[in-house]
Amino acid sequence: MDYHGQKIEVDSGRGREGGRGDCKKNNQEIKEEDVVMDLRRGPWTVEEDFTLINFIAHHGEGRWNSLARCAGLKRTGKSCRLRWLNYLRPDVRRGNITLEEQLLILELHSRWGNRWSKIAQHLPGRTDNEIKNYWRTRVQKHAKQLKCDVNSKQFKDTMKHLWMPRLAERIEAAANPTAASSSGPTTTYIQNQEIQHPLPNMNHHVPEYLPIQLMNIEKTNNLNYSATSASSDNYSSDLTDGCYNFSINQSVNQSTNQFCYGESTINPTSCNFHPGFQGFQEVDQQNNTQWMENPWNIEDVCFLQQLNNDM
DNA sequence: AATTGGTACAACCGCACCCCC
DNA sequence: GGGGGGTGCGGTTGTACCAAT
Numbered sequence: 001m002d003y004h005g006q007k008i009e010v011d012s013g014r015g016r017e018g019g020r021g022d023c024k025k026n027n028q029e030i031k032e033e034d035v036v037m038d039l040r041r042g043p044w045t046v047e048e049d050f051t052l053i054n055f056i057a058h059h060g061e062g063r064w065n066s067l068a069r070c071a072g073l074k075r076t077g078k079s080c081r082l083r084w085l086n087y088l089r090p091d092v093r094r095g096n097i098t099l100e101e102q103l104l105i106l107e108l109h110s111r112w113g114n115r116w117s118k119i120a121q122h123l124p125g126r127t128d129n130e131i132k133n134y135w136r137t138r139v140q141k142h143a144k145q146l147k148c149d150v151n152s153k154q155f156k157d158t159m160k161h162l163w164m165p166r167l168a169e170r171i172e173a174a175a176n177p178t179a180a181s182s183s184g185p186t187t188t189y190i191q192n193q194e195i196q197h198p199l200p201n202m203n204h205h206v207p208e209y210l211p212i213q214l215m216n217i218e219k220t221n222n223l224n225y226s227a228t229s230a231s232s233d234n235y236s237s238d239l240t241d242g243c244y245n246f247s248i249n250q251s252v253n254q255s256t257n258q259f260c261y262g263e264s265t266i267n268p269t270s271c272n273f274h275p276g277f278q279g280f281q282e283v284d285q286q287n288n289t290q291w292m293e294n295p296w297n298i299e300d301v302c303f304l305q306q307l308n309n310d311m
Numbered sequence: 312a313a314t315t316g317g318t319a320c321a322a323c324c325g326c327a328c329c330c331c332c
Numbered sequence: 333g334g335g336g337g338g339t340g341c342g343g344t345t346g347t348a349c350c351a352a353t
Contacts, residue, residue: 065338077338082322117341133320
């Protein structure tokens with residue numbers, strides 16, 4: 001189906017009869033008021049989608065309850081609104097969330113918490129529902145794997161000081177593959193958004209044990225991370241009992257305003273940048289998108305352990 | 312081939328807020 | 333001021349899909 005020049009797949013979610021699957025509810029727990037009102041629940045049908053799209057195309061959106069009635073849809077106004085905003089709206093972007101979007105989500109969530117709609121405003125075409133789902137399925141999953149609360153300071157620190165810089169690094173590497181393997185500093189601008197830089201003043205919030213070894217994070221303008229690859233000259237390796245010993249050398253370059261946090265004792269030569277580097281992202285060959293599938297590695301676990309010990 | 316466990320996500324719910332009468 | 337309808341938001345749930353066993 002073409003709508004406003006955009007192809008719309010009218011189905012109930014990724015070509016499957018997915019969604020919440022309230023068929024059960026339809027069969028077993030039909031509410032009395034629904035019977036009275038003759039209301040439908042559960043996955044939307046092609047016909048319903050078509051009706052809703054057609055009606056909005058001719059009459060516009062809003063006043064959802066009356067819209068539902070006038071369109072002849074046996075749905076609540078809320079249901080129509082949700083279906084339109086999250087699925088049928090022509091500017092809804094679907095598909096994998098890009099690395100840039102992932103970084104932006106992490107950053108914005110660190111600032112605003114579960115303000116999904118507010119976060120969604122900064123990701124054009126993405127819905128709050130989609131972002132919320134991303135957070136729950138990806139981020140919370142990793143928190144669970146690390147056996148820590150997603151709202152804990154430990155997890156937030158790990159995210160801020162490990163995951164986000166890694167994402168920035170991956171974005172830089174993707175944008176500039178040759179520079180990623182060189183020792184010279186490079187800069188990547190991720191996305192222009194009118195929000196403030198997420199990183200706190202590193203002078204008073206960098207744990208001594210912070211195991212980041214490869215990044216300089218710089219505030220450029222608003223949300224522009226610049227990720228600078230560190231020189232491999234800084235590294236030596238020291239593995240003890242399956243865990244790493246870290247040392248940190250935090251500094252701030254006054255002239256460039258760069259936070260240079262990270263000089264670990266990990267030898268990067270054995271695995272490109274750091275021990276977890278090869279593991280935390282994969283390339284979706286089909287869609288040619290990068291997906292930070294498993295950002296966590298032994299560093300993260302050690303990082304959390306250190307945080308726990310420190311508390 | 313069948314089963315199982317994990318993942319993704321559409322769609323629901325309850326609640327709070329806003330606005331109009 | 334307050335009552336009611338409309339709207340928006342965050343949390344939750346159920347199930348199709350998929351990979352591993």
